[in-house]
Amino acid sequence: MRTEARKIADSPLEWVSGSGDSSGIILSSRVRLARNLEDHIFPWRASREEMLACEERIRSRILSENSLRSFRVFEIDQLDPLARGVMIERHLISPSLAKGGPGRGTAVDDRGIVSILVNEEDHLRIQAFLGGLRLHEAWRVARQIDQILEDLVYAFDSRIGFLTTCPTNIGTGLRASVMIHLPALSVLRKVGKVASDCGRIGLTVRGMFGEGSDSAGSLFQVSNQVTLGQTEEELIEKVSGVAAGLVRQEQAARDRLLSEKRSGLEDKAWRAWGLLRFSRNMGIREALELVSLARMGSETGVLPKVPSSTWNLLLMDIQKAHIQARAESDLTPEELDSTRSGILREAFGPFHQTGQLS
Amino acid sequence: MKCERCGSREAEVHIRHQKGKDIADFHLCRQCAEAMAKEGLIPDISFDLPIDSFLWGLFPAHGINLQGYGDDQANQAKITCSRCGLDNESFRKSGKYGCSDCFPLFHDNLGPLLREIHGSEIHRGVRPKTACLEVSCPGDFESLRKDLREAVEKEDYERAAVIRDRIREIGETNENRG
Ligand SMILES: [Zn+2]
Ligand SMILES: [Zn+2]
Numbered sequence: 001m002r003t004e005a006r007k008i009a010d011s012p013l014e015w016v017s018g019s020g021d022s023s024g025i026i027l028s029s030r031v032r033l034a035r036n037l038e039d040h041i042f043p044w045r046a047s048r049e050e051m052l053a054c055e056e057r058i059r060s061r062i063l064s065e066n067s068l069r070s071f072r073v074f075e076i077d078q079l080d081p082l083a084r085g086v087m088i089e090r091h092l093i094s095p096s097l098a099k100g101g102p103g104r105g106t107a108v109d110d111r112g113i114v115s116i117l118v119n120e121e122d123h124l125r126i127q128a129f130l131g132g133l134r135l136h137e138a139w140r141v142a143r144q145i146d147q148i149l150e151d152l153v154y155a156f157d158s159r160i161g162f163l164t165t166c167p168t169n170i171g172t173g174l175r176a177s178v179m180i181h182l183p184a185l186s187v188l189r190k191v192g193k194v195a196s197d198c199g200r201i202g203l204t205v206r207g208m209f210g211e212g213s214d215s216a217g218s219l220f221q222v223s224n225q226v227t228l229g230q231t232e233e234e235l236i237e238k239v240s241g242v243a244a245g246l247v248r249q250e251q252a253a254r255d256r257l258l259s260e261k262r263s264g265l266e267d268k269a270w271r272a273w274g275l276l277r278f279s280r281n282m283g284i285r286e287a288l289e290l291v292s293l294a295r296m297g298s299e300t301g302v303l304p305k306v307p308s309s310t311w312n313l314l315l316m317d318i319q320k321a322h323i324q325a326r327a328e329s330d331l332t333p334e335e336l337d338s339t340r341s342g343i344l345r346e347a348f349g350p351f352h353q354t355g356q357l358s
Numbered sequence: 359m360k361c362e363r364c365g366s367r368e369a370e371v372h373i374r375h376q377k378g379k380d381i382a383d384f385h386l387c388r389q390c391a392e393a394m395a396k397e398g399l400i401p402d403i404s405f406d407l408p409i410d411s412f413l414w415g416l417f418p419a420h421g422i423n424l425q426g427y428g429d430d431q432a433n434q435a436k437i438t439c440s441r442c443g444l445d446n447e448s449f450r451k452s453g454k455y456g457c458s459d460c461f462p463l464f465h466d467n468l469g470p471l472l473r474e475i476h477g478s479e480i481h482r483g484v485r486p487k488t489a490c491l492e493v494s495c496p497g498d499f500e501s502l503r504k505d506l507r508e509a510v511e512k513e514d515y516e517r518a519a520v521i522r523d524r525i526r527e528i529g530e531t532n533e534n535r536g
Binding site: 036038040041042044045099143146147150153154155156157158159160161162163164165166167168170171172174202226227228229230231232234 | 392441442443444452453454455456457458461468471472475476477478479480481482483484485486487501502520
């Protein structure tokens with residue numbers, strides 16, 4: 001029964017491989033396009049039959065397209081809760097799509113770059129994920145899929161653009177976002193300021209895990225608010241530009257910590273390393289915090305060098321559904337925490353010797 | 359009021375579901391509402407949200423006030439979309455359109471709402487290849503010219519400049535198409 005969940009947990013995600021950004025500060029870039037089919041009522045108002053008919057058309061278009069032959073189409077209702085949980089943790093589906101229902105599904109490519117959400121808030125949500133700061137490239141990937149699926153005839157108005165369920169997505173239907181790791185700015189309590197600066201220029205900053213500037217693991221998502229009135233390239237350039245600026249701010253904050261609070265930083269980083277390396281029971285929140293501190297320690301040269309891909313992979317592997325999917329049977333909360341500790345000990349084991357020698 | 363499905367828990371979710379001429383009112387507890395949405399019996403509105411915000415607050419949460427929009431035709435007169443059954447009152451509450459026919463129906467002019475959300479009302483992004491054939495573009499052109507005249511009359515030069523750019527862009531695309 002776990003085989004599907006495990007298979008999904010073990011499948012590749014391009015962004016995890018750590019390509020694209022040498023700093024390790026921007027983990028991933030995502031471009032999402034919201035589209036609806038002219039011939040169908042929007043999902044939240046559609047009958048069961050309509051949902052199924054719409055899904056059928058989208059599915060057969062995907063399956064008949066030679067350039068999309070590497071895609072796997074999933075029906076949400078056919079997936080067990082664990083497999084859905086794994087997909088949520090991998091951002092392949094949203095929590096609201098995971099609830100399932102008639103005609104709800106997703107199509108995922110075999111490299112873990114594109115997922116096409118079917119009958120979520122809109123008929124189609126085409127999303128492309130790449131590692132590092134590569135929004136322009138992600139846009140080109142999403143647009144390729146878009147140009148294939150537009151054969152289905154989109155709901156489009158020549159003045160206001162692509163028509164969406166929520167007026168907040170009208171126009172381009174485009175949301176460009178980066179996942180960004182800001183531990184030094186968090187330590188210096190600058191994230192609130194950064195978020196309000198971004199808000200003033202039309203970008204949203206929110207925590208990946210938890211709310212606001214208090215996000216566990218100092219991981220944030222920066223995205224555009226408006227979708228209408230600018231071209232896709234303009235919207236993307238704005239998010240890219242701000243993201244690059246945030247990388248510089250984070251690096252400056254790290255330099256400041258290294259020059260002004262070096263012993264404090266070293267102590268924090270090595271404590272985090274020690275706990276990750278030797279703990280026997282660790283909850284998700286603590287694990288995210290420690291991984292974040294240790295990652296910053298590693299990237300600033302305080303701790304042994306660990307590749308970006310290892311850090312990225314851990315962000316998936318220590319989450320609940322991923323751990324459950326790889327377990328032989330259902331884990332109790334205590335077993336979950338002890339398994340998580342085991343995953344962390346094992347991940348850092350190979351790097352530990354280097355640490356002692358250096 | 360008790361939930362009409364399980365009869366035991368308190369009804370927290372009140373939904374008026376309208377399809378064509380049929381109107382059905384549901385008074386449900388949260389669990390039953392979720393279950394029925396899953397079965398596709400009622401529309402799936404995100405049940406993660408606190409119930410207050412789900413019925414009334416969806417837009418204020420986005421920082422957008424829908425009061426005064428969607429009823430620009432006749433004050434408070436009920437307009438129902440004949441295709442998806444959504445009426446302007448429900449649109450105001452949910453902040454969601456039901457189908458592509460709702461757009462012209464609920465707004466004589468979508469401009470003010472879109473300007474409030476996006477600071478703009480004109481799409482400048484990519485277009486489906488089917489959408490901008492000879493038929494739709496001249497009409498588009500005409501209405502943009504009308505908007506431009508209006509903006510200039512109102513001395514809204516910022517907006518006039520955007521519209522002028524758009525007219526120019528469409529002009530170029532048409533020339534390129536030959
Ligand atoms: Zn009930
Ligand atoms: Zn409608």
